[in-house]
Structure formats: structure tokens, C-alpha cells
Amino acid sequence: MLTAATSLRRLAQVRDAAEGVRSAYLLRTRLHRLLLSLQRSVASELDLVVLKPCHLEVNEEADPDVRAIIELCNVILRESAHLSQRSEALDERWESAWVGLRERLALLEALIVSATGSTTPSSNVSLGTCT
């Protein structure tokens, strides 16, 4: 079950890492924790266990709000991949990546508010390949 308060707090912590502490390292960890938290809350409805942020497939019959959240999580995970490069110096380039990420997070925030106010996660979710 999605819980708005926790998800929104985690989202605010992501923003603080980027715009307050200004640490790409903290941003990456918090972003992944937010995605993991959202994915786990949906996957748990199917008794599926998600151990790390990964790509989730959602059936078309799933609740539209939940599907939109999970698909957006997939997009954010993919687009933020370079923040997670193993050897990259994180101090460079992350600020330009943050500009796009900030917009995605604003959309995610709106979706969380909408989903948690109107629905429960659907059971039409299946695990894809973790990447």
C-alpha cells in the first residue's frame, strides 16, 4: 500500500540532497531509496519482494495511477543511471541531470498524492528484469 506521508517525505529528502546539501552522492542514495520504497509498496500487494530499485512491468489492467507511478519510477531509474556509474566522479555533471530529474519528481509527487488519495495498488503488476 502506498503511503503518501512517507513517500512525500522521501521525495523531499531527495530534493534537499540536490538543493540543500548539494551532494550527488546523497542524491543518488535517496533517489534509489524513494524508488525502492514505491516499488516495494506496489510489489508487496502481489507478495513479490523487491530488494533493489529495478525495472517493473505493469499490466494495462492495473490501476492507472499506480501504473503511472511505476512507469515513471522506471523512467527516473533509467534517466538517472549516469548518477550511478561506478567510477564516475559524481561532482561533475549531476547538476545538469538534476534539472530534468526535478521535473520528473514534481510529476511523481503529483501522482503519489493522486494515487494515495483515491486508490489501492493494483494486483496487475509483474516483476521485470532488474537493471
Next chain:
Amino acid sequence: MGAYMVALYGSAARHENDALSDQDVVVLADQQVKVPFPQSEKLSVSKYSWEELQRMASYGSLFLWHLRREALPVEYNTAGYTAFRRILDGLGEYQFVERDVVAFRESVEDVSGAVELGDTSFEFELASLATVVRHASILGCYLIGSPQFGRYSSVEVFCRSRQLPSKIISDFPAAYSYRMAIARDLPMPRTPTTQEMLMWIRFASRVVEEVSLCSRQPLPFAG
């Protein structure tokens, strides 16, 4: 043709690579310059322009300290080699020590809060703690004037020099295996116990606070 430099660094440059190691390669060249370098699935390539490198040098990037310590040039022209040496030889002190300590401290607090809340996976959280321990140790090694960038050696050198519990050193490879499993899509080790999570929260806090103590002391020459 513009200046270019291709250099190997990391475990392969230190001759410490194992089955899990990538070959870390940095490519330094401006966007329009085509640089020949071998392709391989094991290569992890980072590419920077000279302008970016200069900017990184302006704040004493630890990545550049890393390159300065162990980079092995493999492909370059004279202009690239000269620029590379000039920038690294003039590298100044790392400017973001305090910010990094804050980030490490908050990372540990985040894990502690997430474990308490229970909406996370212990595997992910232990990987986060192990990453904090590694990166804080790299910073700590820099601060005590013994730069180390190895996967485990940085933790060993820093914890030994600061007389931190030997269990941090002995158990670190197991803790870091969660990070490796997540980053490289390897089979996940068994789920950590709550006791193990609490132990690593304490260990990570201890390492971060020790780094914080070092940051308040005069910086020895870190060359």
C-alpha cells in the same frame, strides 16, 4: 588533432583486479576529438573534456587525486600528456570535505530511519552503509595524507590508522558484497539480520565521525 589522453586507473592500474573488477579508463579530450582506445565489456569508461578537468582541479577533486596517484597513460599525444601532467601536478586541496561529511552522516541517518520504518530492504540499506564506509574511508585516507582508493584498502588503512574496531576491516568485504551485487547485478547474498544492520549503522557512524575529526585537523601534504 587536439590534445587527448587515455589512462587506466583503479584496480587494474594497481594490479589488484579480481573477477569482479572492471578496467577503469578515463578519456580526456574535447568533444570533437576522436580518441582511439580498445573496446571491451570489462571497460568502464569515463570521458571528460579538458575544461571539465580544469574545473574539477579547481576544487581539488578526489577523482583527480585518484588519477594523480595511480593513472597509467595508455594512449596520448604530446599535448594531451603535457596538459594532463600540468593539471594534476598543480592539484590543490579538496574543497568539499565538510559537505561530504554532512552527506555521509545524513546517509547513515537515512539508513537508520529506513530500517526503523521497515519499508526498505536490508540488502539495499547494507549496501548503502558499506558505500558510506568506503567513501568516507577514501576521504579519511586523503585527510591523513595516505590516499587510498582500493575497494578494501581504503577502509583498512583508515581504520587501522585511527585505531577503529578491527571488525570493521574484517567484515567489510562481506558488507560491500551487497553493493557489488546491486551495482553489477550479481546474485544477492543472504538477507542481513537486524543485528547486523544495527552493527553496521554503528560502524558507519564511527567511521564518519572519525573522518569528521580528521577534517578539523591540519591537512598534511596529500601527494
